[in-house]
Amino acid sequence: xLTQSDLTRYGRQILYPGFGQEGQxxxxxxxxxxxxxxxxxxxxxxxxxxxxxxxxTLVDCDRVELSNLNRQxxxxxxxxxxxxxxxxxxxxxxxxxxxxxxxxxxxITEDNVRDIIGGANVVIDGMDNFETRFVLNSxxxxxxxxxxxxxxxxxxxxxxxxxxxxxxxxxxxxxAAPEKKGTFPVFGVTPALIAILQxxxxxxxxxxxxxxxxxxxxxxxxxxxxxxxxNLTKRPECKVCGASKLQ
Amino acid sequence: MNVKxxxxxxxxxxxxxxxxxxxxxxxxxxxxxNLEVQFPGIKExxxxxxxxxxxxxxxxxxxxxxxxxxxxxxxxxxDELAIQFIGGGG
Numbered sequence: 001x002l003t004q005s006d007l008t009r010y011g012r013q014i015l016y017p018g019f020g021q022e023g024q025x026x027x028x029x030x031x032x033x034x035x036x037x038x039x040x041x042x043x044x045x046x047x048x049x050x051x052x053x054x055x056x057t058l059v060d061c062d063r064v065e066l067s068n069l070n071r072q073x074x075x076x077x078x079x080x081x082x083x084x085x086x087x088x089x090x091x092x093x094x095x096x097x098x099x100x101x102x103x104x105x106x107x108i109t110e111d112n113v114r115d116i117i118g119g120a121n122v123v124i125d126g127m128d129n130f131e132t133r134f135v136l137n138s139x140x141x142x143x144x145x146x147x148x149x150x151x152x153x154x155x156x157x158x159x160x161x162x163x164x165x166x167x168x169x170x171x172x173x174x175x176a177a178p179e180k181k182g183t184f185p186v187f188g189v190t191p192a193l194i195a196i197l198q199x200x201x202x203x204x205x206x207x208x209x210x211x212x213x214x215x216x217x218x219x220x221x222x223x224x225x226x227x228x229x230x231n232l233t234k235r236p237e238c239k240v241c242g243a244s245k246l247q
Numbered sequence: 248m249n250v251k252x253x254x255x256x257x258x259x260x261x262x263x264x265x266x267x268x269x270x271x272x273x274x275x276x277x278x279x280x281n282l283e284v285q286f287p288g289i290k291e292x293x294x295x296x297x298x299x300x301x302x303x304x305x306x307x308x309x310x311x312x313x314x315x316x317x318x319x320x321x322x323x324x325x326d327e328l329a330i331q332f333i334g335g336g337g
Contacts, residue, residue, distance in 0.1 A: 151333055176302050177335075179301055190334075217331075223256060230307050230331065
């Protein structure tokens with residue numbers, strides 16, 4: 001049930017055709033996991049909070065470092081050394097005190113992932129590595145929770161919305177982690193752009209609004225300011241969601 | 248088969264900045280072999296192990312995802328392939 005304060009705070013989005021009070025109530029009743037509170041996760045959690053997502057769980061196992069501050073906009077210089085979920089939760093609570101925020105200072109592993117995401121409506125991929133994405137994806141497929149993938153490199157990025165059972169899962173699209181690794185370059189604007197697209201997908205998904213970025217990968221080339229979409233199909237031999245796994 | 252390959256921004260360092268190159272081959276793997284002849288070093292960047300695509304790369308044929316385990320996928324005359332680079336960062 002929306003309060004008078006909710007109607008005022010979210011009034012401009014409630015005006016949107018097809019969203020309305022019903023859409024706002026759905027957001028209010030939703031639980032979204034933000035996995036990773038770096039360049040993707042911090043802007044994503046800001047817009048989730050502003051939009052009135054009822055419950056946001058913030059998960060990260062790192063502490064704030066000076067080198068994070070060009071892009072991880074919920075962490076400030078005064079927060080260096082602090083646990084990222086608590087640094088983020090403190091500001092989000094001020095931004096929107098009417099929502100529930102749960103900070104979790106934990107490394108996501110195969111052992112705890114289902115406890116972390118169980119019962120959530122959506123998981124936002126704010127990770128900076130493939131290994132944890134594989135763990136999250138596998139749990140999301142098992143728990144049938146939508147997983148909104150985002151990734152970046154420099155001025156480039158990509159987004160896709162994964163709906164278990166209906167779209168290719170992360171492991172369909174990426175059968176293996178890259179072997180060539182290292183510190184990647186990044187401008188703050190790139191994860192911000194990708195994160196906002198991820199949250200746009202979350203809002204539409206939760207409110208049953210518009211068309212989702214399902215079965216498609218949106219590639220963004222910020223250097224040339226080109227956006228392109230490629231079609232994705234399920235991989236029957238996928239070890240996570242392939243034919244033998246979901247029957 | 249004659250095909251066009253759209254080269255992602257990261258691999259353009261091997262193609263002298265060319266965004267689209269032409270090559271030949273019966274399947275995707277053969278096209279990559281010939282691409283290496285034209286632009287030495289590109290296959291080393293693209294592939295690992297026994298010639299599998301490395302994780303951050305994806306190949307599309309006519310904008311439909313061809314998964315990395317299927318480099319033996321045949322190509323048709325005048326097909327257009329695209330190699331995309333995935334940003335794994337966050």
